[in-house]
Amino acid sequence: MAPQVAGILLRRHGHFDTAEDAVQEALLAAAVQWPVRGIPDSPKAWLVTVASRRLTDQWRSDHARRVREVTVAAMDADAVAPGPGEDTPPDQDDTLTLLFLCCHPALSAASQLALTLRAVGGLTTAQIARAFLVPEATMAQRISRAKQRVKATGIPFRMPPEPERAERLRVVLHVLYLIFNEGHTTTSGPDLHRAELTGEAIRLTRAVHRSLPGDGEVAGLLALMLLTDARRPARTQPDGTLVPLAEQDRSRWNRAHIADGIALITGALSHATLGPYQVQAAIAAVHAEAPRAEDTDWAQVLALYELLARVAPNPMVTLNHAVALAMVKGPVAGLDLLAELDGDERLAGHHRLDAVRAHLLEMAGELDAARDRYRAAARGTTSIPEQRYLETRAARLAPRDPGGVAGSG
Incomplete structure (x- = not known):
């Protein structure tokens, strides 16, 4: 929900860094008020309203001319912002637009990944640092520089044109992959997985797949996510204890996810240029098709890992x-x-x-x-x-x- 709220604020007001800060303040207010007053009928609308008020309060403390300049620089002149009572149009996914914004070529590859994980995935700086295998302080500086770069360049909040969109796709897919991985096996805390992250990664990857249905790596990544997430119901015991793959009750696996994932990877492998996400999805499919752990075709898994080691x-x-x-x-x-x-x-x-x-x-x-x-x-x-x-x-x-x-x- 937080990425969707951030997307609405960006499309209405622009100014990436302050919009994200306002969303975080609104989430904090929700954490304090909702347990006492109850969850509102429309949580997203509540968050948008509170975050918008935070932005307004901040802007009132700034010089009016500076506010107008920053806002105009950050907005697309052709985009019509919704009115105060309006929500995101049903045919526009602000979260996906935010995803491509974070992968703008004006940012370095490392900044694209870090900023998207922070703004779209909602990961903490510590979680992102672990995903990149770097110190937390290094990642904090990277995210801060990325926000300032977005602000300084006045990147418009809109989907990029088709040629540029294709160029950004590789980074977009890697970001979605990292978000999913953090949700599948959380790097810290009491829970093994965070279903909101895996669900958001799958939702966004489906959106990208709808835009690029013929891209083999998009299909491969979506297949990998579905085949991996299919195991989630069997990965923990009722008390939260981790259950390794070899010991999982495979009758609890999500068969719909498995069927969709196998169909996706089979189709991709039949017509698309081979890429690392397709190979990983093929490995996941081998595991998914084994009725029991001892039935796993490890020779095929090994051959696929040898291929993956060459490709990526x-x-x-x-x-x-x-x-x-x-x-x-x-x-x-x-x-x-x-x-x-x-x-x-x-x-x-x-x-x-x-x-x-x-x-x-x-x-x-x-x-x-x-x-x-x-x-x-x-x-x-x-x-x-x-x-x-x-x-x-x-x-x-x-x-x-x-x-x-x-x-x-």
């Missing part, structure tokens, strides 16, 4: 590639591949490297080493469900009491 190499691909390699050729082979990441600064201190290494060490029977790595991974994550899961794995490998008490019952 990065440390996270290597982590998953190592698991697939271990499932086909044994844990030692997977551990050898992981060793290539030990000097990669992008993963220095990242808990997923420790977690994968722990899993492969356990497969290899090196239980003491596996226990140490599980504990290191637990210390490295700020996600409480992941932390508890990793600590439980470590506890299972703890040495038994010589008297035979530990583990009894």
Whole structure:
């Protein structure tokens, strides 16, 4: 909802940075007032009204001439802003327009990603920093510079023309991918996933797919999201405990999502130029089509990861590639591949490297080493469900009491 409110304010008033600040203040007011007074009949309209008042209060404190200049610079002269009582026209998605605005070529690639995750995805600076594997202070500076750049260049709030839209698509898709990933496995807090983020990422990707139905990577990304999100009902126990893929009750998977995802990736692979999102969707489809974990075609998964490593190499691909390699050729082979990441600064201190290494060490029977790595991974994550899961794995490998008490019952 917050990105939609920000989009309405931008289209009505312009001025990116102050609009986003006003939305954040409105959300804070909602958090304080709604538990006491109740949720209004139209939460979005309430947020728009409160945020607009915040903007008005701020503007009244500024010089009138400066306000007019900034507003005119930030608005598209051809765009007709809705009146005070009007809402977004049904045929216009302000959130999608905001998404493409954040991916404007006037911004660096890193700024495009960071600003979109902040403004459209609603992620905190700390969450974005973890997604980019950079310090939080670095990300805060990046977002601040991006906002100032939008303000200084007077980028209009409108969908870009067709040729420019195609150029921005690669960044748009990567941003949506990161938003989805943060929702699928939240980097911090008490919950494993945030359905509002995965839902928003899927909604926006569907919107892009409607605009570009023939683009294979758009279809691939949407398929990947649907196939991955299909597992969400089975990923946690009622108390929030994480359930790994191999132990999930597959009868609880969302079959409609799986059918849609498989249809999308099958169609994309049959006519489009191959890209990394299509390969990842194909991997997810292999998992989705296996009735049981032991039925997974790991040889096919390994072949697809080898292809993905050539098409789009990065440390996270290597982590998953190592698991697939271990499932086909044994844990030692997977551990050898992981060793290539030990000097990669992008993963220095990242808990997923420790977690994968722990899993492969356990497969290899090196239980003491596996226990140490599980504990290191637990210390490295700020996600409480992941932390508890990793600590439980470590506890299972703890040495038994010589008297035979530990583990009894």
